[in-house]
Amino acid sequence: MITLVRRVTTVCALAATLSALASCTAPEATRAPLPAPSATAASPSPRAPTLAPGPAGTTPVFGHGPRSGAKAVALTFDADMTADQGPRAARGERFDNPGLIAALRELKVPATVFMTGRWAEEYPIQARSIGRDPLFEVANHSYSHYAFTDDCYGLPTIGEERMRADVERAYAAFRKVGVRDAVPYFRFPGGCYDRRALRALTPLGITAVQWDVVSGDAFATDAGAVAREVLDGVRPGSVVVLHSTRSAAPTTERVVRSVVPQLRRKGFRFVKVSELIGAASGRR
Numbered sequence: 001m002i003t004l005v006r007r008v009t010t011v012c013a014l015a016a017t018l019s020a021l022a023s024c025t026a027p028e029a030t031r032a033p034l035p036a037p038s039a040t041a042a043s044p045s046p047r048a049p050t051l052a053p054g055p056a057g058t059t060p061v062f063g064h065g066p067r068s069g070a071k072a073v074a075l076t077f078d079a080d081m082t083a084d085q086g087p088r089a090a091r092g093e094r095f096d097n098p099g100l101i102a103a104l105r106e107l108k109v110p111a112t113v114f115m116t117g118r119w120a121e122e123y124p125i126q127a128r129s130i131g132r133d134p135l136f137e138v139a140n141h142s143y144s145h146y147a148f149t150d151d152c153y154g155l156p157t158i159g160e161e162r163m164r165a166d167v168e169r170a171y172a173a174f175r176k177v178g179v180r181d182a183v184p185y186f187r188f189p190g191g192c193y194d195r196r197a198l199r200a201l202t203p204l205g206i207t208a209v210q211w212d213v214v215s216g217d218a219f220a221t222d223a224g225a226v227a228r229e230v231l232d233g234v235r236p237g238s239v240v241v242l243h244s245t246r247s248a249a250p251t252t253e254r255v256v257r258s259v260v261p262q263l264r265r266k267g268f269r270f271v272k273v274s275e276l277i278g279a280a281s282g283r284r
C-alpha cells in the first residue's frame, strides 16, 4: 500500500509538472469522514440524490457506496483540461478520448464523467453527446482545473473568493454546449480539499465525490498493470477514478475493455455515482 501511495504520488507530481491532469489520489489526511446520509435535493439537477451537509453544515464528501447488498461499482472518468491548455490543444494534443466513450457504449457500462468546463468548451459536440446519453451523467470537475488547496501536486491554486464562481462557470459551460441536467457532484482537481474549500462551495448544495480505488491510469503505459490495480481494489460500493484524456491516460480504453468483463464475471454491476449516493442516502 505504501508503495502504491508513493507511486501514485509520483504520478500526481508528474501530472502537475506537466500542467496536465492531476486527478490522482487524495492523501488520507485530507479525507473528511463520510457524513450522515440523507436525501437532500440540490441544484443544478434536483433529480440526483445528494448527501446531507457535512460537519458544520459544509459540503458533504462521498467516498464510496454501501459495502453490503448488491455488488455495485462506479467507474468515474475525469475529463481533464486546464484553463491554460488551449494552446496545446491547438497544436494537436488530444485531451479527449472518443474511443473510450465508444467502448463504454459498446459494453453498455454506465459511468460518471467529471468534466472541466474548459474541456466542454474544447469538445462541445462530445460534451453534449455524453451529456445527453442516459448511459452517462456529467459531473463537475471545476472550470479551470486549478487546485482548491495551497499545495496540490503543483497545480496553480485558485483563491477562496473564486472557488464558487469557478464551479458555477463549469456548469454554465455545460449548459452552453447543450448538456442538460449535469449532476450536483463535484470532484476537486487533484482530489485536494480542506475545510475552507468545503465551506466555500456550501451555497452550491453539491456533494464532493472522491474515490476508494485509484486506477493509476494517469501517464500509465502498461494497461495490464492498471487493470490489476482496479481488479485488486474494487469492492462492493467502490468508486474507481480513471481518466478520459487520451494524451495523459493512453491505456484507459484497453483497461476498460479488460476489467469490465472480469468484474461482471465476479458478479459486479456497473452503476453511476448517483446510484451509489442514492443507495447511501436511502433513495434509489
Ligand SMILES: [Zn+2]
Pocket: 021, 022, 023, 024, 078, 080, 141, 145, 189, 190
Ligand atoms: Zn482532474
